[in-house]
Amino acid sequence: MVQLQINYLDWNGSVAQSGRCYEVAKKHGKKVIVMEPVKGGTLARLPEPAMQLFCDFYGKDAPSPASLAIRFAASLDEVLVVLSGMSSMEQVLDNTACMQNFVPLSADERALTERIERFLKSAIAVPCTACRYCTEVCPKDIAIPDYFGLLNLHAVTGQKTNMYYQRYSMNHGKASDCLACGLCEKNCPQHIPIREMLKEFAALYEDAAAK
Ligand code: SF4
Numbered sequence: 001m002v003q004l005q006i007n008y009l010d011w012n013g014s015v016a017q018s019g020r021c022y023e024v025a026k027k028h029g030k031k032v033i034v035m036e037p038v039k040g041g042t043l044a045r046l047p048e049p050a051m052q053l054f055c056d057f058y059g060k061d062a063p064s065p066a067s068l069a070i071r072f073a074a075s076l077d078e079v080l081v082v083l084s085g086m087s088s089m090e091q092v093l094d095n096t097a098c099m100q101n102f103v104p105l106s107a108d109e110r111a112l113t114e115r116i117e118r119f120l121k122s123a124i125a126v127p128c129t130a131c132r133y134c135t136e137v138c139p140k141d142i143a144i145p146d147y148f149g150l151l152n153l154h155a156v157t158g159q160k161t162n163m164y165y166q167r168y169s170m171n172h173g174k175a176s177d178c179l180a181c182g183l184c185e186k187n188c189p190q191h192i193p194i195r196e197m198l199k200e201f202a203a204l205y206e207d208a209a210a211k
């Protein structure tokens with residue numbers, strides 16, 4: 001078997017290429033273990049317009065957005081196991097409930113994931129999965145994925161959360177502390193231009209605060 005990053009946001013993506021990797025595994029008769037089915041939480045906390053699509057589709061008995069993402073991965077024929085990072089008992093119960101009486105995604109639900117995918121791709125600024133491989137090598141201990149989370153939140157909702165930035169930068173390097181050494185980019189599986197994005201983040205959060 002092989003372990004692959006598979007979720008509906010990366011299915012047609014040019015970086016993680018979930019769909020293409022899955023087809024290669026299938027061609028070679030390999031079963032698949034799925035990682036990142038909820039893409040680091042991105043598909044569990046849908047922004048407002050995407051959440052509206054989701055609620056319009058399911059109505060008042062809507063399941064959680066995370067369960068849609070997990071069922072997407074589990075609906076693939078060659079998938080053996082779906083791994084998902086969980087940080088509360090509520091998430092454990094939700095994730096296991098949707099697998100207990102498992103129902104594969106219908107064609108209409110698959111079409112819904114494609115509509116949400118199109119919206120998210122148009123809104124997200126940085127395709128960071130919060131794997132934190134970059135932070136392991138950063139000499140300035142910059143909280144890179146946390147800052148990218150704030151950048152994406154701003155891109156999707158227009159909200160700036162200075163309080164979070166202050167909290168992160170109290171114990172970690174600030175975005176403007178970046179030495180441009182590039183070590184983080186060598187470790188990033190998503191090939192994100194981290195140095196460039198940190199500059200953008202610093203302009204948004206630090207320059208604006210200094211004015
Ligand atoms: S380029 Fe900046 S963020 Fe990346 S490892 Fe070096 S100091 Fe850290």
Ligand code: SF4
Nearest residue numbers: 128129131132134188
């Ligand atoms: S290595 Fe890349 S994807 Fe992972 S947390 Fe860092 S920036 Fe995000």
